[in-house]
Amino acid sequence: MKLLEYEAKEVFRRYGVPLGASAVASTPEEARDAFTKIGKPVVVKAQVGVGGRGKAGGIKPADTPEQAQSVAKQILAMRIKDLPIRKVLVEERLTIQHEVYLGVIVDRASRCFIILASREGGVNIEEVAAKTPEKIVKYNIDPLRGFRSYHANGVAKRLGYNGKKMQQLGDILMKLYRVAYEMDAELTEINPLVETADGFIAADARLNVDNNALYRHKELEAKFLESFEGELTPREMEARAMDLTYVELNGDIGIIGNGAGLTMATLDTVMLYGGHAGNFLDLGGGANPERIGKAVEFVLKDNRVKALFVNVLGGITRCDDTAKGIIDARKKLNDTKPIVVRMMGTNEEEGKRLLHGAGIETDDTMEEAAQKAVNLAKGA
Amino acid sequence: MKLINKETKVVVQGITGTQGRFHTARMKEYGTKVVAGVTPGRGGQEVDSTPVYDTVAEAKEKHGCDASIIFVPAGGALDAALEAMEAGMDPVVVITEGIPVRDTIELVARARQLGTTVVGPNTPGLIKAGESKMGIMPNQVFKRGSVGIISRSGTLFYEIAAHVTNQGLGESTCVGLGGDPVVGLDYIELLKWFQKDSETKAVALIGEIGGDAEEKAADFIAVGGFTKPVAAYIAGRAAIPGKRMGHAGAIIQGSAGTADSKMNALRGAGAFIGEQPVDVAKALKKVLG
Numbered sequence: 184m185k186l187l188e189y190e191a192k193e194v195f196r197r198y199g200v201p202l203g204a205s206a207v208a209s210t211p212e213e214a215r216d217a218f219t220k221i222g223k224p225v226v227v228k229a230q231v232g233v234g235g236r237g238k239a240g241g242i243k244p245a246d247t248p249e250q251a252q253s254v255a256k257q258i259l260a261m262r263i264k265d266l267p268i269r270k271v272l273v274e275e276r277l278t279i280q281h282e283v284y285l286g287v288i289v290d291r292a293s294r295c296f297i298i299l300a301s302r303e304g305g306v307n308i309e310e311v312a313a314k315t316p317e318k319i320v321k322y323n324i325d326p327l328r329g330f331r332s333y334h335a336n337g338v339a340k341r342l343g344y345n346g347k348k349m350q351q352l353g354d355i356l357m358k359l360y361r362v363a364y365e366m367d368a369e370l371t372e373i374n375p376l377v378e379t380a381d382g383f384i385a386a387d388a389r390l391n392v393d394n395n396a397l398y399r400h401k402e403l404e405a406k407f408l409e410s411f412e413g414e415l416t417p418r419e420m421e422a423r424a425m426d427l428t429y430v431e432l433n434g435d436i437g438i439i440g441n442g443a444g445l446t447m448a449t450l451d452t453v454m455l456y457g458g459h460a461g462n463f464l465d466l467g468g469g470a471n472p473e474r475i476g477k478a479v480e481f482v483l484k485d486n487r488v489k490a491l492f493v494n495v496l497g498g499i500t501r502c503d504d505t506a507k508g509i510i511d512a513r514k515k516l517n518d519t520k521p522i523v524v525r526m527m528g529t530n531e532e533e534g535k536r537l538l539h540g541a542g543i544e545t546d547d548t549m550e551e552a553a554q555k556a557v558n559l560a561k562g563a
Numbered sequence: 564m565k566l567i568n569k570e571t572k573v574v575v576q577g578i579t580g581t582q583g584r585f586h587t588a589r590m591k592e593y594g595t596k597v598v599a600g601v602t603p604g605r606g607g608q609e610v611d612s613t614p615v616y617d618t619v620a621e622a623k624e625k626h627g628c629d630a631s632i633i634f635v636p637a638g639g640a641l642d643a644a645l646e647a648m649e650a651g652m653d654p655v656v657v658i659t660e661g662i663p664v665r666d667t668i669e670l671v672a673r674a675r676q677l678g679t680t681v682v683g684p685n686t687p688g689l690i691k692a693g694e695s696k697m698g699i700m701p702n703q704v705f706k707r708g709s710v711g712i713i714s715r716s717g718t719l720f721y722e723i724a725a726h727v728t729n730q731g732l733g734e735s736t737c738v739g740l741g742g743d744p745v746v747g748l749d750y751i752e753l754l755k756w757f758q759k760d761s762e763t764k765a766v767a768l769i770g771e772i773g774g775d776a777e778e779k780a781a782d783f784i785a786v787g788g789f790t791k792p793v794a795a796y797i798a799g800r801a802a803i804p805g806k807r808m809g810h811a812g813a814i815i816q817g818s819a820g821t822a823d824s825k826m827n828a829l830r831g832a833g834a835f836i837g838e839q840p841v842d843v844a845k846a847l848k849k850v851l852g
Contacts, residue, residue, distance in 0.1 A: 326672035396663035443809025444716020447798035465809035
């Protein structure tokens with residue numbers, strides 16, 4: 184779950200990460216009042232869950248309350264990558280001496296949290312990482328020892344800081360790791376951390392929380408669905424609300440499978456035979472007829488879908504349950520789109536018998552079924 | 564690294580839950596020596612004539628179990644795994660899906676410290692065909708043979724195992740790595756094990772988009788770390804970058820983790836790459852005869 188900048192900063196503030204004075208505004212008038220409260224030149228920043236807002240004109244300076252009001256009005260009327268801007272963050276403008284990048288991420292290969300830091304922070308950090316990896320300092324955190332002050336100071340030193348600045352930066356790193364650990368974050372990032380005459384200040388903030396850990400962060404659950412805006416299409420949002428694992432694609436063949444790997448392989452096989460999948464839908468393990476019916480209904484209702492291919496390898500998921508789900512959904516919708524079913528495993532015979540009784544064809548292999556689905560979609 | 568055979572004495576943690584109960588029966592049918600179960604607070608009960616204890620230590624004392632399979636819900640899985648490791652269980656197989664990655668990081672770090680083999684989390688488990696199964700894969704798919712299987716996914720693994728069996732080859736040992744971003748085992752550790760395993764004549768490597776574990780495996784094969792034939796299938800060619808395809812770990816980030824990158828790396832290392840799952844079994848049949 185991706186938090187917006189102002190939400191991430193609320194968390195950072197609780198942990199004592201140094202931030203500039205700021206206030207959130209939902210209207211131009213609130214932005215004007217925010218300026219008055221802060222009392223110095225500001226930047227007004229669009230709060231949106233996608234990158235590239237600066238280049239899209241979503242970050243603008245303001246030197247007076249009236250100016251803050253007028254730029255907030257412009258930004259709140261914008262759409263960035265097709266997303267509406269509901270809030271802006273009005274934040275004191277910093278005099279930048281230098282921009283630093285700090286990140287804590289989960290590293291799959293090392294199986295631990297790692298610190299990434301660079302003195303070449305700012306908007307081009309990805310380019311820095313790709314072209315001059317030696318400018319990125321990496322530190323693997325031993326999960327059983329934790330991240331201690333001397334580890335943090337060591338990272339700050341490797342970045343070239345000494346004395347008081349080293350300690351200040353080390354302190355921020357420790358706090359950032361505490362945020363990452365206690366908030367179950369997959370990604371915790373400050374870019375840039377601005378070096379000013381008075382010390383360091385986090386000018387931006389990113390915090391992506393592990394979806395599996397949301398039960399430990401009840402305060403975020405309410406915003407969970409909303410946070411997918413921009414990341415998910417409207418259909419995907421609808422599926423998410425129904426607790427279906429669904430990804431929208433561009434083709435005309437609806438795909439339902441059980442298990443992520445098998446469902447991906449089903450898409451690939453359809454593609455191999457010249458077809459185009461309209462979606463990915465993974466039933467997961469042990470789906471009952473109701474859940475299967477719900478999934479089939481959801482995909483059949485998609486106007487772009489001309490044929491449906493259901494591929495189920497029965498283990499915990501039963502083939503007879505799958506058949507019942509398909510038949511019920513079709514009846515309910517009174518739909519006549521062609522359906523191809525490949526099923527194998529638990530209660531396979533009964534599943535096939537039910538489907539054949541309802542006039543739905545089955546195939547024994549994924550390859551045959553995929554070819555059939557491709558032909559049916561072309562003929563439809 | 565420790566895997567399983569017909570002598571392995573298994574304790575099932577979370578045996579009184581729906582999944583634990585169901586799969587204990589299937590494992591016993593397969594021939595697995597399930598000697599005990601553990602559910603805190605349920606000590607003294609039985610599940611289908613398997614005795615249940617409150618702690619793994621008690622189960623070990625009474626039955627000498629040496630490996631654990633965990634069906635405990637996500638919130639309690641870390642503690643269950645730590646308990647199993649501290650009681651000396653090895654391997655520890657974590658079936659549970661949805662464990663926070665921070666918990667898995669701690670679990671895996673502790674396993675490394677103790678030298679315990681952890682399979683999973685979010686894995687279908689592992690099986691030594693014809694001898695013992697610690698997992699949830701369908702029993703009828705597997706037949707004793709010479710092909711080792713390493714897979715990140717579940718049902719796709721069964722799909723390919725069924726093809727291997729249909730080709731008359733059968734399997735030696737098969738391991739599901741798990742679909743989460745952080746898991747206890749990687750391809751390389753298993754390739755090392757399969758290199759030494761005299762029953763394994765070739766390996767089917769089943770990968771998917773996300774991360775770079777398949778690329779690293781390819782590098783390992785390329786430098787001669789694994790010299791037996793490898794046939795691979797990589798799922799996710801039709802996936803869209805940035806979208807999570809079901810598994811928490813199946814996501815293409817930037818240009819990294821694509822199916823093409825993985826297939827090219829493995830092909831470069833001399834592995835056969837299947838266009839569709841059945842091709843893997845056919846290629847292995849050609850090599851092994």
